[in-house]
Amino acid sequence: MRNDSMRHYWQRGKFHLSALMMLVPLPFLPDYFSPKPIFVPPEIRRDIAVGPFPVTLATYDEAPARMPTGERMKEYRIHIRPADIDRVRGVFLRVGKPRSLRTAGALAFGNPYEREADVTVPDELGGREELWVTVEEWSGGVHQASLPLGEIFGGKR
Amino acid sequence: MSVGKSRTRLWFLWHSWLAMPLWAFLFFVCLTGTIAVVSTEIMWLVNPAMRASGAGEPLPASALIAAAEAAAPGGRVSSLSWGGSHMAVSARMAMPDGTSTTAWVNPVSGAVQGLSTGNSFQAFVRALHGWLMTFPVGWYLVTLLAIPLVGSLVTGLVVYKRFWKSFYQPRIRWRQAPRVMWGDLHRVAGTWSIWFIAVISVTSLWFLIYMMLFHLGMGLGGGKAPVLLAREQIPVSATAPRPDVDAIMASAQAALPDMRLRYLWLPGTAYDPATVAGSSGQVPLLPDYVRVNPFTAEVILIEGGMEAASGIELTRTIMRALHTGDFGGLPVKLVWFAFGLLMTTLVFSGMLIWMKRTARATVEAVRGVRRGSRLAEGPSNA
Numbered sequence: 460m461r462n463d464s465m466r467h468y469w470q471r472g473k474f475h476l477s478a479l480m481m482l483v484p485l486p487f488l489p490d491y492f493s494p495k496p497i498f499v500p501p502e503i504r505r506d507i508a509v510g511p512f513p514v515t516l517a518t519y520d521e522a523p524a525r526m527p528t529g530e531r532m533k534e535y536r537i538h539i540r541p542a543d544i545d546r547v548r549g550v551f552l553r554v555g556k557p558r559s560l561r562t563a564g565a566l567a568f569g570n571p572y573e574r575e576a577d578v579t580v581p582d583e584l585g586g587r588e589e590l591w592v593t594v595e596e597w598s599g600g601v602h603q604a605s606l607p608l609g610e611i612f613g614g615k616r
Numbered sequence: 617m618s619v620g621k622s623r624t625r626l627w628f629l630w631h632s633w634l635a636m637p638l639w640a641f642l643f644f645v646c647l648t649g650t651i652a653v654v655s656t657e658i659m660w661l662v663n664p665a666m667r668a669s670g671a672g673e674p675l676p677a678s679a680l681i682a683a684a685e686a687a688a689p690g691g692r693v694s695s696l697s698w699g700g701s702h703m704a705v706s707a708r709m710a711m712p713d714g715t716s717t718t719a720w721v722n723p724v725s726g727a728v729q730g731l732s733t734g735n736s737f738q739a740f741v742r743a744l745h746g747w748l749m750t751f752p753v754g755w756y757l758v759t760l761l762a763i764p765l766v767g768s769l770v771t772g773l774v775v776y777k778r779f780w781k782s783f784y785q786p787r788i789r790w791r792q793a794p795r796v797m798w799g800d801l802h803r804v805a806g807t808w809s810i811w812f813i814a815v816i817s818v819t820s821l822w823f824l825i826y827m828m829l830f831h832l833g834m835g836l837g838g839g840k841a842p843v844l845l846a847r848e849q850i851p852v853s854a855t856a857p858r859p860d861v862d863a864i865m866a867s868a869q870a871a872l873p874d875m876r877l878r879y880l881w882l883p884g885t886a887y888d889p890a891t892v893a894g895s896s897g898q899v900p901l902l903p904d905y906v907r908v909n910p911f912t913a914e915v916i917l918i919e920g921g922m923e924a925a926s927g928i929e930l931t932r933t934i935m936r937a938l939h940t941g942d943f944g945g946l947p948v949k950l951v952w953f954a955f956g957l958l959m960t961t962l963v964f965s966g967m968l969i970w971m972k973r974t975a976r977a978t979v980e981a982v983r984g985v986r987r988g989s990r991l992a993e994g995p996s997n998a
Binding site: 471473474475476477478480481483484487488491492493527528529536541544545546548549560566567568569570571572573597598599 | 636637638639640641642644690692694710711712713714716734735740743744748749750754757830831832833847850852853854855856857884885886887888967970971
């Protein structure tokens with residue numbers, strides 16, 4: 460008898476099971492409505508002086524993302540002092556030393572207080588690569604500095 | 617039973633089984649999609665800061681930017697968006713803590729009527745409807761619904777013979793038993809929304825194909841390089857020159873005089889142009905983008921209409937406009953909203969009919985078979 464009523468519930472209820480799909484977005488709701496992400500992967504931060512400009516680089520402790528084009532990309536956020544944002548024309552990031560300003564790498568964009576750069580990472584890393592930061596001033600000055608890529612890479616390598 | 621009759625019955629079974637196991641999910645997606653069509657209008661009703669009267673001489677863009685930046689210390693306006701004469705201009709600002717804030721600025725008085733942070737209700741509903749906030753898995757889950765949707769449309773038309781009668785003789789027996797009423801409603805609503813279901817399922821199918829192309833690494837960028845300024849074109853100065861926004865707007869509007877203004881994007885880097893976007897009505901559904909040198913206010917390029925981009929990008933723009941109904945102002949949106957509601961009703965009534973008829977019929981049929989077999993088995997068990 461009990462078996463029968465359970466079967467009855469199953470027969471009637473099984474077609475409403477797709478309502479469970481509505482649970483999928485639930486865990487993401489709080490994150491969506493807060494101005495800053497709540498659930499963020501651990502972050503790696505490094506301070507570096509590029510000429511007269513103190514710069515903080517930040518990236519998630521995650522391996523680079525594989526783009527549909529096959530490239531590996533790593534996202535960096537670049538903080539410069541609010542007093543400097545109108546002096547800095549561009550911040551460029553590149554794995555390996557740029558040969559000239561034309562090949563300075565990924566140009567950081569977006570919020571001037573927290574610019575963002577998507578840096579191409581070579582498929583094979585020897586472990587001795589360096590991340591080069593180029594800061595170009597509105598007055599024409601160019602400054603460069605570098606740090607070991609391994610210090611600000613993240614993820615398992 | 618004749619061959620024709622049993623074939624109809626088979627189609628009918630297909631029609632029932634295509635949507636039924638998924639009905640609740642489909643219902644949810646239809647409902648959130650319907651809300652998404654008018655999400656801006658809903659917020660306009662809820663949030664007085666978004667409203668404007670439309671009367672009076674509008675202020676220049678520079679005054680709106682100055683007002684917005686004065687209201688949020690440290691804020692830097694990155695874009696302005698005009699939603700029509702009844703709406704305040706929204707100014708999106710980059711904030712010192714890395715977040716962004718939107719200021720609602722009255723286009724005539726320049727008063728900042730409110731500030732909102734974080735994601736908008738519009739973005740929330742879109743994320744809920746389009747990808748269950750779970751990208752890209754949710755995107756595939758939602759867009760795969762296009763397949764049962766197409767199936768339901770086709771099988772429905774086969775099953776419902778002479779459906780066109782519903783166009784000129786719509787009959788809904790409101791006073792009859794609920795099953796009869798829901799059945800009538802399902803047929804009439806289904807017939808009247810044939811075009812809409814076709815539009816929605818084809819565009820959804822496109823969203824599925826689009827994401828598959830993207831994940832297969834097929835180029836979707838359109839092959840056109842972004843417009844950038846050369847280093848020699850950028851002035852040298854002690855500090856960043858602030859672009860003359862009013863001159864930028866003036867040259868864009870001189871280049872496309874009958875454009876209905878929608879957006880101004882300020883350069884995202886020192887090497888980017890400013891972009892003024894709107895619809896000039898040259899080609900319906902397709903917006904125009906005017907790229908302007910922010911330092912000289914010269915128009916660099918007008919991208920728009922048919923030659924805007926590659927075939928895929930053109931398809932994307934058209935499919936998006938058709939799916940959302942966002943191409944002809946409020947009247948089109950309201951049509952999309954009404955048919956969205958109708959389509960949601962269609963899913964719900966389909967489920968009710970199934971539960972009231974097909975399920976019961978199935979249970980009875982199964983019971984009958986079992987009773988019959990038990991009787992047949994009786995003697996051998998004894």
